[in-house]
Amino acid sequence: MSDQTDPIRVWLRPVSEETVTRLASSRGWRLEQDSPPALGTPRQLGFRTADGASVVWESRPEPFVQSLLVPPRLVEPLEQALPAWPLQAIVEQAQHAGALVDRLSATRTWAYFAATENPEDAAWVEGLRALARHESTVARLCGLELCYLAVEHHRDTIGALAGECAGSDAELADSWRELVEVCAKLDS
Amino acid sequence: MERTNRFLSKRLDDLVGHAVLEHRDVESALRRLDELRREDGISAYGLRLYAALTLQAGDAETGADMLIAAIEARAHDDKNSDDWVDRFLLAYAQLRRGDSDGALAAFDALNNDDERRIAAASQGRGDALSALGRLEAAEQAYQRCLEVLTNDYEQGFVRLDLARAQAERDVRDAALETLRPLLEENGHPTSSQARYLNARLLAAAGDESGAVEALEKLLATPGDGTCVLRARARDDRAFEALSDRVRFEVAVAEPTVDTSWISRQPALAALLDDERLSALGVRFVAEDAARSGGDELRAHYAESYHLGTLWTDALWDACQKVAEGLWLLAEGPSVPGARHATEIRQTIKLYVDPGEPETIWIGPSIGFPAALFTEVPSSEPAVADALEALYLRRPARASELSRVKRAFMGYPRHLGVPNPYSGELEAAYPHALDRHFNFSPSLDPQLWGGAFEDDPWPDVMPWISPPDMINYSRKRRQQRRGSVARLTRRAQFSLAQVGMEIHQASRTPIYVWSIRYQPNPYPQTIERFNEACGTPYPTDLPADVVAGIHGFDWLEAREIEERLETVELEQVLPYLALLAAIRYQDPELQRELVARAAGHGSADVRGFIADLCLQYGWRAALEELALAEPEAEIRGQIVDVLRRPMPETRFNDMGEPEALEQAELGDYDDDYEEEEDDDE
Numbered sequence: 001m002s003d004q005t006d007p008i009r010v011w012l013r014p015v016s017e018e019t020v021t022r023l024a025s026s027r028g029w030r031l032e033q034d035s036p037p038a039l040g041t042p043r044q045l046g047f048r049t050a051d052g053a054s055v056v057w058e059s060r061p062e063p064f065v066q067s068l069l070v071p072p073r074l075v076e077p078l079e080q081a082l083p084a085w086p087l088q089a090i091v092e093q094a095q096h097a098g099a100l101v102d103r104l105s106a107t108r109t110w111a112y113f114a115a116t117e118n119p120e121d122a123a124w125v126e127g128l129r130a131l132a133r134h135e136s137t138v139a140r141l142c143g144l145e146l147c148y149l150a151v152e153h154h155r156d157t158i159g160a161l162a163g164e165c166a167g168s169d170a171e172l173a174d175s176w177r178e179l180v181e182v183c184a185k186l187d188s
Numbered sequence: 189m190e191r192t193n194r195f196l197s198k199r200l201d202d203l204v205g206h207a208v209l210e211h212r213d214v215e216s217a218l219r220r221l222d223e224l225r226r227e228d229g230i231s232a233y234g235l236r237l238y239a240a241l242t243l244q245a246g247d248a249e250t251g252a253d254m255l256i257a258a259i260e261a262r263a264h265d266d267k268n269s270d271d272w273v274d275r276f277l278l279a280y281a282q283l284r285r286g287d288s289d290g291a292l293a294a295f296d297a298l299n300n301d302d303e304r305r306i307a308a309a310s311q312g313r314g315d316a317l318s319a320l321g322r323l324e325a326a327e328q329a330y331q332r333c334l335e336v337l338t339n340d341y342e343q344g345f346v347r348l349d350l351a352r353a354q355a356e357r358d359v360r361d362a363a364l365e366t367l368r369p370l371l372e373e374n375g376h377p378t379s380s381q382a383r384y385l386n387a388r389l390l391a392a393a394g395d396e397s398g399a400v401e402a403l404e405k406l407l408a409t410p411g412d413g414t415c416v417l418r419a420r421a422r423d424d425r426a427f428e429a430l431s432d433r434v435r436f437e438v439a440v441a442e443p444t445v446d447t448s449w450i451s452r453q454p455a456l457a458a459l460l461d462d463e464r465l466s467a468l469g470v471r472f473v474a475e476d477a478a479r480s481g482g483d484e485l486r487a488h489y490a491e492s493y494h495l496g497t498l499w500t501d502a503l504w505d506a507c508q509k510v511a512e513g514l515w516l517l518a519e520g521p522s523v524p525g526a527r528h529a530t531e532i533r534q535t536i537k538l539y540v541d542p543g544e545p546e547t548i549w550i551g552p553s554i555g556f557p558a559a560l561f562t563e564v565p566s567s568e569p570a571v572a573d574a575l576e577a578l579y580l581r582r583p584a585r586a587s588e589l590s591r592v593k594r595a596f597m598g599y600p601r602h603l604g605v606p607n608p609y610s611g612e613l614e615a616a617y618p619h620a621l622d623r624h625f626n627f628s629p630s631l632d633p634q635l636w637g638g639a640f641e642d643d644p645w646p647d648v649m650p651w652i653s654p655p656d657m658i659n660y661s662r663k664r665r666q667q668r669r670g671s672v673a674r675l676t677r678r679a680q681f682s683l684a685q686v687g688m689e690i691h692q693a694s695r696t697p698i699y700v701w702s703i704r705y706q707p708n709p710y711p712q713t714i715e716r717f718n719e720a721c722g723t724p725y726p727t728d729l730p731a732d733v734v735a736g737i738h739g740f741d742w743l744e745a746r747e748i749e750e751r752l753e754t755v756e757l758e759q760v761l762p763y764l765a766l767l768a769a770i771r772y773q774d775p776e777l778q779r780e781l782v783a784r785a786a787g788h789g790s791a792d793v794r795g796f797i798a799d800l801c802l803q804y805g806w807r808a809a810l811e812e813l814a815l816a817e818p819e820a821e822i823r824g825q826i827v828d829v830l831r832r833p834m835p836e837t838r839f840n841d842m843g844e845p846e847a848l849e850q851a852e853l854g855d856y857d858d859d860y861e862e863e864e865d866d867d868e
Contacts, residue, residue, distance in 0.1 A: 016774055017771075017773065033586075034592050036773055037670070039668070059773070061805065063807070066775060101815055104812070141827065
């Protein structure tokens, strides 16, 4: 029985290929797709379940996010079998995690999720603003990179943020100015 | 009588070849071109391809319609465009659908200054005139064609048509004279037909002895074509009047194979009556052929190493050991083999040791390493099952290949493959590997780059001209932007996809195998091979894959991880590089590397890990490395890197990283290979 409904994306905490293939093997899924990552294209492992449903694991090295595309009826069992990362937990970690490395990791996933599934939401742009103003150069670099995901839908906000940072962030001023130019080009 | 028009068949083969190369097979090509036609998106060239496909399939009506549309499309697009080919094909389509007058007028209208086109049109005129029964005029047209052609080979095809027209007009002496050059030449594609016609002419002229002799000579050659001619001769009224019927009957009788040596072996006798084997095209051989087939196999391993396989002494010895005592039991079925610029078929070989008749050894050809022949019991279902599983149940697409294995293949500079001209080993850079695999008895010469999700080549190769082949090959080596270079070739029989990736080209280039396959139903073949050759191959790999990858390195990630636990500090870097290359698609690796760097006291190791992350464009990992880096200098370097876009591998038009060309020229950092060698 194959699912006719649209697949649902389940966001995952980082999970190894071995975990995914072991899970597939234990459930008797057959590997159908094994695509390497490329520019704008994730690493994909596609499986066919015994009853004909399709399960695709995607891993994007840039930004570092992973997800599963599964039929609705498989969401719950797979959320239990793999380290699912619900949006609420992602946002919570992005905003409040104590360790910077954890904040960056969550913000990447949040930004990618929002850019692809909920781009109009303003909250994630605020998350980027927090990184852009962070005292750590690495955090600001991460924020700067993720801002590029938001320029299409939040051009004015990102343009203003980039302009502000170009003035205040001497260390990365040139990079922020480049982002200002990108926003300006989109404007025209 | 249907004429064999060389110009037409060449042109059709060429066009159909292009259509098949673009769309993998005739059905897909027709489907796609039909879609385009319905969407009004088909070009004049597309219409020509469509016409060629339908004409070759015998549908002259559709072919003619497509050609008329092609001529109109060309006239619409550019009044000066060259539509000669369309009009030539259209004239043939008219002839094939019975409009011989129209075809003759169309051939007459094919004026051109080019000699080949004059020859083609003249032969077409001859064919149309023959169809109209105007044989004398047809002969003149063929003579005109022969005058223009200077090449003996091409003249041969026209000669046969001329002789047929002469024979039909009953000018036998002239016909025999026309045929004479063809009778003296063995390799010409028309030789059999010319010899058959010669025998008919001799019979009609009352030269019975000459006719039978000609038939005997013709039908003594083994082969499927001979069977057809034999059957035709038996029913041919031209030979009815021959008085020496006994000699004639012997000449045209189907030869029988004396398989009594098999019947005498209780373990083998039942195979002779196995209908499944017979249906699969398995033909048992006579005792003499069986002995000589075994001798031929042993002789193969008495010579020097053959090209296309990386031989080791252990492999050579193992092959000799398997070949010892074997006789050729049977041949068949015939399956597609290597995809060179035309179709090549392999006839599967079944061997048996008469002293151990309980076991059959199956291999695809004498050139395939005997140590990788599949060993099966000589029982009725086992042999047919093995032939079906190994050679006939071919996966149609990559999605049917359910397993993947990745392993270190070696450093290009340190691997050696024999140069086919000198025999000397040379560094295994991609061009040298292409030449090596061109001779492989197990892997295909055609390859494709990472831009293709699946094998873009047709399952069975059509005829294609060498320049066109070069163009297609280059196009098919393309890579995807932002990816690692991967060049994949198919295993000839299991159709496994044997990918070779080129990693870290700007540092110390590393090759990695990425093999996608269906598990080998006979893992004991690989177990036996590993034991004999001291190799570590997974036993579920197909035998043709192992034959192709033998002689290169094979080191899987797990083994590298184990070595990393025990090696000295200076050995850590090369192993980390290998691990990154094998597991670069696995996000867990980035986390492991970051964790390893965070806890490592050596700045060299931490810097090296950062460099690896840079090679693969792992920005998130670099950010984490920067956060954890205790030394300001290294941290500053990583931050500098993060300010810029991640680097992207640039590929040349052969689908190889541009940096690899520098490596091939010797201009690269070889700082840790020596250490790796020491460890080996």
